[in-house]
Amino acid sequence: MNWTETLGTSWAAVRSHGLRSLLTVLGILIGIAAVILTVGLGLGTQKDVSSQISSLGSNLLIVSPGSSTDSSGVRGGFGTSATLTAADATALDSDVNAPDVAGVAAEKSTSLALEANDTNWTTTVTGTTPSWLDVRSRELVSGEFITDDDEASSAAVTVLGSETATELFGTTNVVGQTVTIDDRSFEIVGVLASAGSDSSSNLDDLAIVPLSTAATQLIGGTDSASVSTIYVKAASDTQLAAAYQEAQTVLLNLHSIGSADDADFTISSQNALVDTATSIYQTLTVLLTGIAALSLLVGGIGVMNIMLVSVTERTREIGLRKALGAPPWAIRRQFLVEAAILGLTGGVLGAVLGCGAALLLPGVIGSSIVIAPAAVALSIGVAIAIGLVFGVYPATRAARLAPIDALRSE
Amino acid sequence: MSALAPTVQPHMPEGEYGEPVIQLTAARKVYRSGTIEFEALRGVDLEIRQGEYVAIMGPSGSGKSTLMNILGCLDTLTTGHYRLAGHDVDDLDEAELAEIRNKEIGFVFQQFNLLPSLEAWRNVELPLMYGRVPSHERRARAERALERVGLGSRLANKPGELSGGQQQRVAVARALVAEPTMILADEPTGNLDSVSTRDVLGLFDELHELGRTIVLITHELEVAQRARRIVWVRDGVIADPAETARAIGHAGPGGGAAA
Numbered sequence: 175m176n177w178t179e180t181l182g183t184s185w186a187a188v189r190s191h192g193l194r195s196l197l198t199v200l201g202i203l204i205g206i207a208a209v210i211l212t213v214g215l216g217l218g219t220q221k222d223v224s225s226q227i228s229s230l231g232s233n234l235l236i237v238s239p240g241s242s243t244d245s246s247g248v249r250g251g252f253g254t255s256a257t258l259t260a261a262d263a264t265a266l267d268s269d270v271n272a273p274d275v276a277g278v279a280a281e282k283s284t285s286l287a288l289e290a291n292d293t294n295w296t297t298t299v300t301g302t303t304p305s306w307l308d309v310r311s312r313e314l315v316s317g318e319f320i321t322d323d324d325e326a327s328s329a330a331v332t333v334l335g336s337e338t339a340t341e342l343f344g345t346t347n348v349v350g351q352t353v354t355i356d357d358r359s360f361e362i363v364g365v366l367a368s369a370g371s372d373s374s375s376n377l378d379d380l381a382i383v384p385l386s387t388a389a390t391q392l393i394g395g396t397d398s399a400s401v402s403t404i405y406v407k408a409a410s411d412t413q414l415a416a417a418y419q420e421a422q423t424v425l426l427n428l429h430s431i432g433s434a435d436d437a438d439f440t441i442s443s444q445n446a447l448v449d450t451a452t453s454i455y456q457t458l459t460v461l462l463t464g465i466a467a468l469s470l471l472v473g474g475i476g477v478m479n480i481m482l483v484s485v486t487e488r489t490r491e492i493g494l495r496k497a498l499g500a501p502p503w504a505i506r507r508q509f510l511v512e513a514a515i516l517g518l519t520g521g522v523l524g525a526v527l528g529c530g531a532a533l534l535l536p537g538v539i540g541s542s543i544v545i546a547p548a549a550v551a552l553s554i555g556v557a558i559a560i561g562l563v564f565g566v567y568p569a570t571r572a573a574r575l576a577p578i579d580a581l582r583s584e
Numbered sequence: 585m586s587a588l589a590p591t592v593q594p595h596m597p598e599g600e601y602g603e604p605v606i607q608l609t610a611a612r613k614v615y616r617s618g619t620i621e622f623e624a625l626r627g628v629d630l631e632i633r634q635g636e637y638v639a640i641m642g643p644s645g646s647g648k649s650t651l652m653n654i655l656g657c658l659d660t661l662t663t664g665h666y667r668l669a670g671h672d673v674d675d676l677d678e679a680e681l682a683e684i685r686n687k688e689i690g691f692v693f694q695q696f697n698l699l700p701s702l703e704a705w706r707n708v709e710l711p712l713m714y715g716r717v718p719s720h721e722r723r724a725r726a727e728r729a730l731e732r733v734g735l736g737s738r739l740a741n742k743p744g745e746l747s748g749g750q751q752q753r754v755a756v757a758r759a760l761v762a763e764p765t766m767i768l769a770d771e772p773t774g775n776l777d778s779v780s781t782r783d784v785l786g787l788f789d790e791l792h793e794l795g796r797t798i799v800l801i802t803h804e805l806e807v808a809q810r811a812r813r814i815v816w817v818r819d820g821v822i823a824d825p826a827e828t829a830r831a832i833g834h835a836g837p838g839g840g841a842a843a
């Protein structure tokens with residue numbers, strides 16, 4: 175009995191109990207899907223982080239209002255207090271106090287409705303200074319960026335992200351047109367080049383206006399001088415740590431705070447983003463690895479169980495095959511292959527489920543999942559191996575059946 | 585071989601037959617279930633030669649099937665010796681026994697024992713498969729065997745689509761396809777009506793004409809009388825000629841036609 179015949183025989187046996195076989199491989203199926211998702215999530219997180227770093231630049235510091243070390247709420251958490259102002263940004267731009275800082279851009283953002291030619295589109299409207307373009311490492315496809323004059327005069331001008339322009343006008347060729355933001359008319363002076371998206375925001379869907387315009391006309395609020403984020407660009411990668419120290423000292427002085435522990439702002443770098451992403455990923459990995467390991471174990475036991483049932487059911491067949499000259503190894507191989515086919519079926523179905531989830535889940539959990547062909551192939555291999563390992567005992571039992579007892583069984 | 589010459593030979597084989605195929609010497613078989621022992625064979629000596637057609641008869645529980653299982657290498661003796669076609673079967677392991685069964689023996693069972701999921705020809709090719717005959721040759725040989733038993737038109741039918749008689753003929757085809765030294769049949773007609781019985785026995789007659797060694801167990805005297813020799817088993821031993829003749833005389837009105 176050669177391999178193709180063994181395969182044919184075993185496949186026929188698996189197929190003759192279709193539903194039972196399917197239920198048997200459920201554990202393996204879930205386990206393999208979890209493995210594929212775990213690996214995919216790891217690769218996806220790496221991709222997210224590196225694309226975020228490349229989109230923001232690796233020498234960027236992000237200053238946000240509020241303390242991240244304090245949860246009492248006394249100094250206010252993220253977004254609840256207005257502790258950062260445009261004056262802070264100006265102070266950080268000092269060559270004397272912060273020589274390692276190459277550029278500073280304050281941002282004041284909110285979500286507003288834009289309207290042009292009866293088309294409505296809601297997007298992030300960001301008030302910022304002319305330095306933004308350099309600090310955020312962005313480029314224009316057409317027109318020009320907001321200028322110091324615009325800032326000084328609180329001009330009603332705007333620079334649109336490429337997607338925003340397309341949504342409103344169907345084209346990015348919109349310089350000179352007019353768009354209505356919050357019932358005020360703005361002239362479009364430029365359009366940003368596409369930069370893709372990071373995990374938290376779409377970098378191509380936004381409208382830039384002068385910071386002064388945002389503060390006085392659009393966002394205002396209780397404290398028109400407050401800003402939501404200050405981006406600080408270090409002169410180079412190697413000067414990032416120095417720039418961090420300088421920025422902290424400048425802001426502590428300005429806010430008259432003695433100790434960094436009491437700071438009413440938070441400075442984070444890309445490293446911090448990497449750390450956050452990594453810790454989320456690690457938590458998910460532990461969870462999914464646990465699910466995978468348990469499912470595979472349960473799946474393996476399921477295969478063993480159903481193979482024992484199969485051996486019992488087919489005792490008479492085993493007896494007949496032995497009477498006709500099947501040596502013990504041929505019987506063992508037949509049942510091992512059957513167990514391996516069960517493993518393979520679970521593996522393939524699990525891979526399909528895993529890949530399907532990898533395509534659908536990112537929209538729900540907000541982080542990318544990368545399907546790695548090598549991981550898929552490897553996990554199918556693991557599934558086959560599980561079938562084999564858990565099939566050894568039932569197959570050995572079948573091979574050891576005395577032909578006469580087997581033939582006699584009813 | 586002569587060293588193993590049986591001490592008792594109830595029915596000497598006729599001179600025209602060839603070398604001994606079966607040589608059973610002082611064969612004892614003890615079944616153990618828990619602490620209870622049962623001696624199903626109590627010192628059996630039996631020689632069957634190449635080309636013989638032997639029927640084994642005897643009352644229920646006398647040890648016929650036990651004897652058949654030993655002859656078919658499906659079970660091993662507790663004590664005594666069994667030599668089959670020149671092999672000392674006592675010393676063989678399970679893999680070697682499997683090969684002997686494959687090469688030397690064709691089984692026909694009362695229950696047919698066909699695999700229900702396989703077409704007739706696939707059932708017939710099983711012994712060839714385990715005998716490592718190449719697949720293209722197997723199909724042709726299986727078809728020829730099925731034609732020989734008159735089922736040339738039912739090659740692709742599964743056992744469930746065949747009558748009992750046809751199923752048993754498939755089983756006979758399976759028993760002869762690998763051209764074994766001997767065909768062993770345990771009550772092959774036990775589940776068949778008279779017409780199918782005649783078909784199957786006709787086949788055995790033909791095989792006997794062709795020089796095959798056939799051993800069959802039966803309860804029915806008409807069946808046994810097709811054989812050239814009748815071996816009578818009683819309480820785990822083989823009866824002597826006089827007792828055999830008497831027993832056969834009792835078994836049927838037209839009895840006494842053995843040997």
Ligand SMILES: Nc1ncnc2c1ncn2[C@@H]1O[C@H](COP(=O)(O)OP(=O)(O)OP(=O)(O)O)[C@@H](O)[C@H]1O
Nearest residue numbers: 615616617622624643644645646647648649650651
């Ligand atoms: N596995 C076993 N364990 C214990 N006793 C057994 C076993 N197999 C058979 N026997 C006993 O051995 C004796 C012979 O059994 P065997 O099956 O050989 O009889 P038989 O002549 O074929 O009978 P029948 O004509 O009814 O088929 C019986 O008494 C039976 O109960």
Ligand SMILES: [Mg+2]
Nearest residue numbers: 648649650770
């Ligand atoms: Mg019997």
